[in-house]
Amino acid sequence: MRPTSARFLNILVPVKRAVDYAVKIRVNSQQTGVDLNVKHSMNPFDEIAVEEAVRIRERIKDEVKSIRAVTIGPSKSLDTLRTALAMGADSAIHVEVPESAPAPEPLGVAKTIRALVEKNKEIDLIILGKQAIDDDAGQTGQMLAGLLGWSQATFASKVDVDTKNNVVTVLREIDGGSEEIKCKLPLVITTDLRLNEPRYASLPNIMKAKKKPVEKLKPEDLGVDLTPMLETIKVAEPPKRVGGGKVESVEELVGKLKDAGFTAV
Amino acid sequence: MLRLSAFRIAPRLARTYASPAAPNALVFLEHRNGVLDSSSLSALTAATQLGGQVTGLILSGPESSATAIENASKLKGLNKLIHSTADTYKSPVVEAVTPLLKQVLSDSTYTHVVSATSSFAKSLLPRVAALLDAPQISDITSVEHDASSNATTFTRPIYAGNAIATVKASSSIPIKFFTVRSTSFAAALSADVAEASLETLEPVSAGDVPTEHLKTSLTKSDRPELGTASRIVSGGRPLKDAKTFEDTLYPLADVLGAAVGASRAAVDAGYADNSLQVGQTGKVVAPELYMAFGISGAIQHLAGMKDSKLIVAVNKDPEAPIFQIADVGLVGDLYQVIPELTEKLKASK
Numbered sequence: 271m272r273p274t275s276a277r278f279l280n281i282l283v284p285v286k287r288a289v290d291y292a293v294k295i296r297v298n299s300q301q302t303g304v305d306l307n308v309k310h311s312m313n314p315f316d317e318i319a320v321e322e323a324v325r326i327r328e329r330i331k332d333e334v335k336s337i338r339a340v341t342i343g344p345s346k347s348l349d350t351l352r353t354a355l356a357m358g359a360d361s362a363i364h365v366e367v368p369e370s371a372p373a374p375e376p377l378g379v380a381k382t383i384r385a386l387v388e389k390n391k392e393i394d395l396i397i398l399g400k401q402a403i404d405d406d407a408g409q410t411g412q413m414l415a416g417l418l419g420w421s422q423a424t425f426a427s428k429v430d431v432d433t434k435n436n437v438v439t440v441l442r443e444i445d446g447g448s449e450e451i452k453c454k455l456p457l458v459i460t461t462d463l464r465l466n467e468p469r470y471a472s473l474p475n476i477m478k479a480k481k482k483p484v485e486k487l488k489p490e491d492l493g494v495d496l497t498p499m500l501e502t503i504k505v506a507e508p509p510k511r512v513g514g515g516k517v518e519s520v521e522e523l524v525g526k527l528k529d530a531g532f533t534a535v
Numbered sequence: 536m537l538r539l540s541a542f543r544i545a546p547r548l549a550r551t552y553a554s555p556a557a558p559n560a561l562v563f564l565e566h567r568n569g570v571l572d573s574s575s576l577s578a579l580t581a582a583t584q585l586g587g588q589v590t591g592l593i594l595s596g597p598e599s600s601a602t603a604i605e606n607a608s609k610l611k612g613l614n615k616l617i618h619s620t621a622d623t624y625k626s627p628v629v630e631a632v633t634p635l636l637k638q639v640l641s642d643s644t645y646t647h648v649v650s651a652t653s654s655f656a657k658s659l660l661p662r663v664a665a666l667l668d669a670p671q672i673s674d675i676t677s678v679e680h681d682a683s684s685n686a687t688t689f690t691r692p693i694y695a696g697n698a699i700a701t702v703k704a705s706s707s708i709p710i711k712f713f714t715v716r717s718t719s720f721a722a723a724l725s726a727d728v729a730e731a732s733l734e735t736l737e738p739v740s741a742g743d744v745p746t747e748h749l750k751t752s753l754t755k756s757d758r759p760e761l762g763t764a765s766r767i768v769s770g771g772r773p774l775k776d777a778k779t780f781e782d783t784l785y786p787l788a789d790v791l792g793a794a795v796g797a798s799r800a801a802v803d804a805g806y807a808d809n810s811l812q813v814g815q816t817g818k819v820v821a822p823e824l825y826m827a828f829g830i831s832g833a834i835q836h837l838a839g840m841k842d843s844k845l846i847v848a849v850n851k852d853p854e855a856p857i858f859q860i861a862d863v864g865l866v867g868d869l870y871q872v873i874p875e876l877t878e879k880l881k882a883s884k
Contacts, residue, residue, distance in 0.1 A: 413665035421745035447753035454745040514862035535792035
């Protein structure tokens with residue numbers, strides 16, 4: 271049984287370094303993946319997660335004891351952690367995997383974060399993005415909540431923390447509308463785009479972030495194995511769609527629609 | 536003689552090469568007030584493509600259970616239907632449903648767990664998969680099962696649909712979880728009479744559930760549902776505000792009998808409800824006709840509509856990326872084009 275007295279929140283925000291959302295990706299010539307020699311940045315949904323953690327602290331001040339960012343990835347992922355620190359996280363954990371290693375799967379990532387939570391017993395709120403824009407899986411947060419046996423609130427567009435009663439009320443985006451749920455802490459939240467507008471890190475904050483502590487770990491330190499269970503056989507270009515050109519007038523457009531069998535009902 | 540020797544060899548062979556069990560898929564069926572979601576019907580079609588037994592699982596509150604069971608048991612391709620009824624399954628939270636699924640799967644011969652890529656299943660399936668130490672394959676667009684190696688191969692879009700990954704789940708993964716992109720599979724049909732055998736399952740208590748459902752707010756609309764509409768009229772940022780969005784697009788949508796969609800820009804600016812967003816992080820649609828008004832065609836938007844049959848784009852900017860994939864493009868001001876188009880469509884009826 272958890273104590274029901276008001277508590278200090280310790281927030282963990284897992285972030286991922288991903289190909290920047292504006293990059294037009296290319297499949298590599300061996301068809302094993304996409305060309306990764308392009309601009310990377312923090313997965314947009316994770317920026318929203320970091321922003322929400324910082325805003326929760328702004329809303330309930332001293333009741334948030336710590337905000338920690340974590341990433342699992344090659345050495346370059348350190349930049350992503352620095353971004354999180356510049357946005358307002360206090361410290362970071364970098365679980366480093368070799369550049370050559372295959373990308374870990376959501377289940378591996380969830381197990382790694384679970385191991386961190388078991389190591390840092392005080393963590394009671396984890397905020398993740400609802401999906402990474404590279405693998406588009408949308409699984410990690412739910413898997414993590416399942417492994418920990420915690421409450422989960424996916425696709426959150428509004429989060430209201432009540433530390434006095436140890437509950438969090440979350441508005442979720444669902445098919446056809448929204449739904450409101452009340453979750454007991456400890457809790458895993460995944461962010462929808464509409465949760466907030468992430469801030470830009472200011473130069474002084476970027477400078478300060480360089481001094482914030484980053485703990486380095488390896489998957490084996492946490493006793494987790496990140497070997498993928500699924501085999502990626504091939505990555506291919508989608509079928510190309512070529513535009514059919516332009517028409518000059520609405521008249522012509524109506525004609526084209528008619529030819530294709532689209533008329534008023 | 537020959538038959539006799541074969542008969543003698545057979546038991547030994549059977550011991551050495553135990554033939555893998557035929558696929559047995561569990562499909563999580565979703566419904567609203569007993570009416571099945573069409574995306575679940577597409578998930579069922581994907582499950583039948585595995586080539587084995589298919590069992591449906593349907594949960595409901597007491598009010599809609601009879602209708603839900605009746606509708607689901609008539610589905611073609613379903614061998615068996617498991618249903619469970621409880622108050623907690625009416626507007627369920629995933630934590631309350633997880634133990635039931637775990638129980639169904641734990642003593643099971645199920646080889647696959649299948650669902651639509653719906654918001655509820657997206658929340659539920661990975662949670663259950665992790666508890667069974669299984670990976671999940673999300674939003675698949677094709678599926679192929681090889682019975683001899685007991686491996687299943689899927690294709691799924693990654694990077695907002697700009698690459699297609701072919702992924703294999705080998706026999707070392709005993710239960711293969713996957714969610715299905717509904718626009719890639721036809722909806723399963725219904726027979727006149729129930730074909731599936733029924734099994735009632737006692738609700739499984741989830742103990743002290745840490746999450747409580749407070750309320751659901753659904754956007755009301757008499758237009759076709761965006762995810763399954765055969766025609767969609769979609770608007771972007773130039774539509775100024777919610778009222779302009781409605782006044783401009785709705786008359787055209789009504790003339791065409793179309794659903795209304797929106798770009799992220801339009802949704803973020805508050806012109807349209809979030810549930811209307813088309814794209815990587817909104818709905819993925821593939822109607823017969825998709826009309827994009829004032830939508831430039833960002834990668835993230837194209838991810839949600841580029842499999843539409845006929846794409847029509849109207850935009851002021853002749854350089855807008857949407858024109859590169861539109862079958863019919865018109866450079867013009869949507870405020871002039873839409874009323875004229877609406878009138879002409881009415882007149883040519």
